[in-house]
Amino acid sequence: MALQSVKGFKDILPPESERTAAFEALARGVLESFGFRELRLPVVEAQELFVKATGETTDIVEKEMFVLTDAGGRNLALRPEGTPGAVRAFLQHNLNLQGGRTKLYYIGSMFRAERPQAGRFREFEQIGAEAFGNGHPSADVETILALARILDGAGLKGRYTVHLNNLGCERPECRPAYRAKLLEFLRSVADTLCENCKRRLERNPLRALDCKGDGPKLKANPATPQLAPCAECHAHFETVKTLLPAGGLAFELDPNLVRGLDYYTRTVFELRSADVGSQDALAGGGRYDGLIKSMGGPDVPATGWALGVERVLMALKAAGSIAAPPHPEVYVAVQAESPELEKAAFTAMQSLRDFCRVEGALFGHSLKSQMREADRLGATFAVIFGPSEFSEGKCTVKDLRAKDQQSQTAIAELAKEIRSRLNA
Ligand SMILES: [Zn+2]
Numbered sequence: 001m002a003l004q005s006v007k008g009f010k011d012i013l014p015p016e017s018e019r020t021a022a023f024e025a026l027a028r029g030v031l032e033s034f035g036f037r038e039l040r041l042p043v044v045e046a047q048e049l050f051v052k053a054t055g056e057t058t059d060i061v062e063k064e065m066f067v068l069t070d071a072g073g074r075n076l077a078l079r080p081e082g083t084p085g086a087v088r089a090f091l092q093h094n095l096n097l098q099g100g101r102t103k104l105y106y107i108g109s110m111f112r113a114e115r116p117q118a119g120r121f122r123e124f125e126q127i128g129a130e131a132f133g134n135g136h137p138s139a140d141v142e143t144i145l146a147l148a149r150i151l152d153g154a155g156l157k158g159r160y161t162v163h164l165n166n167l168g169c170e171r172p173e174c175r176p177a178y179r180a181k182l183l184e185f186l187r188s189v190a191d192t193l194c195e196n197c198k199r200r201l202e203r204n205p206l207r208a209l210d211c212k213g214d215g216p217k218l219k220a221n222p223a224t225p226q227l228a229p230c231a232e233c234h235a236h237f238e239t240v241k242t243l244l245p246a247g248g249l250a251f252e253l254d255p256n257l258v259r260g261l262d263y264y265t266r267t268v269f270e271l272r273s274a275d276v277g278s279q280d281a282l283a284g285g286g287r288y289d290g291l292i293k294s295m296g297g298p299d300v301p302a303t304g305w306a307l308g309v310e311r312v313l314m315a316l317k318a319a320g321s322i323a324a325p326p327h328p329e330v331y332v333a334v335q336a337e338s339p340e341l342e343k344a345a346f347t348a349m350q351s352l353r354d355f356c357r358v359e360g361a362l363f364g365h366s367l368k369s370q371m372r373e374a375d376r377l378g379a380t381f382a383v384i385f386g387p388s389e390f391s392e393g394k395c396t397v398k399d400l401r402a403k404d405q406q407s408q409t410a411i412a413e414l415a416k417e418i419r420s421r422l423n424a
């Protein structure tokens with residue numbers, strides 16, 4: 001059998017690759033307009049990094065991590081998410097010593113080793129943003145606004161909802177008190193919980209709240225305890241709730257939103273779209289003030305998010321707002337096999353490429369099959385080099401949208417002619 005891609009890994013062909021690239025370009029532009037700068041991270045990290053940062057009791061680390069061993073017996077992992085690597089890079093290169101805040105974004109593949117299922121792949125793409133060094137709620141709001149602006153710019157405005165929750169902090173009276181109350185309550189209803197939730201109940205009771213099976217019924221149960229945040233967490237969250245609408249973004253409070261990761265504190269959020277199923281968020285994130293310190297760094301607050309590129313492209317498809325892939329604007333053909341005509345055609349193609357997309361060079365085929373190719377590619381204009389016009393220093397320009405409309409142009413004037421027609 002011919003060679004195949006590995007199960008769970010896929011090729012991204014045009015036009016999907018072009019849609020992906022267009023979305024990435026949009027995201028870059030928006031993030032840079034907010035002052036984020038690109039961080040390019042390695043795909044492979046020490047496995048320990050994710051165990052430490054992402055959390056031992058998370059699904060990612062428990063069962064989804066793509067682990068490998070190198071020749072020296074070191075345990076490595078293909079990155080399942082970007083934040084731990086970003087924090088490692090931040091610490092390794094002492095970015096906190098460069099003064100002020102550090103705002104970084106990344107674009108790239110993430111990996112998970114769970115069994116591939118319909119629509120889920122072992123390699124998938126995320127765009128992420130991390131803002132280090134700003135503990136003020138304005139940093140939470142700014143990162144969320146950047147995320148929303150990317151989705152709006154792509155054409156999803158009004159087609160997603162923003163879900164927001166406050167997870168509190170590690171002060172004893174804040175999340176630890178809530179965690180204890182929740183644990184006590186969950187023990188009392190343990191026989192109704194799924195096997196996963198029962199197993200991790202003692203280590204991470206909050207996860208039951210976003211379990212796909214248990215979360216909805218716990219949410220519906222009025223006896224499920226709610227967080228009573230400490231004064232600082234309360235004030236922080238109130239400011240987030242005030243500033244988001246000032247940035248033009250509406251949100252819904254969702255007390256069961258805990259996200260699947262251990263490191264979040266205070267603000268957590270998810271952006272969801274009915275177009276991709278309500279269980280799967282387009283993007284999500286939150287504040288993680290304790291993570292950098294817990295990884296051996298200084299006490300630096302941080303907030304960030306990650307967006308699933310494939311999910312956003314799915315939502316865009318459902319919304320019908322996927323931009324058409326780029327067509328060539330000019331197709332250059334020759335009417336007869338002749339080195340002179342072919343040379344002139346190549347010279348013309350090179351100069352036209354200074355300002356537009358050009359296809360052609362199917363020389364050695366009949367003019368008819370070259371024009372069929374121009375049609376197939378969706379070219380706007382055809383430029384034809386034929387022997388009789390060429391002897392007069394001219395070529396033919398044909399508007400392929402308006403059939404039969406063609407005119408002759410001096411070859412020396414071709415670029416000017418095409419430019420003015422494209423601008424018309
Ligand atoms: Zn607190």
Ligand SMILES: [Zn+2]
Nearest residue numbers: 194197211214
């Ligand atoms: Zn469960």
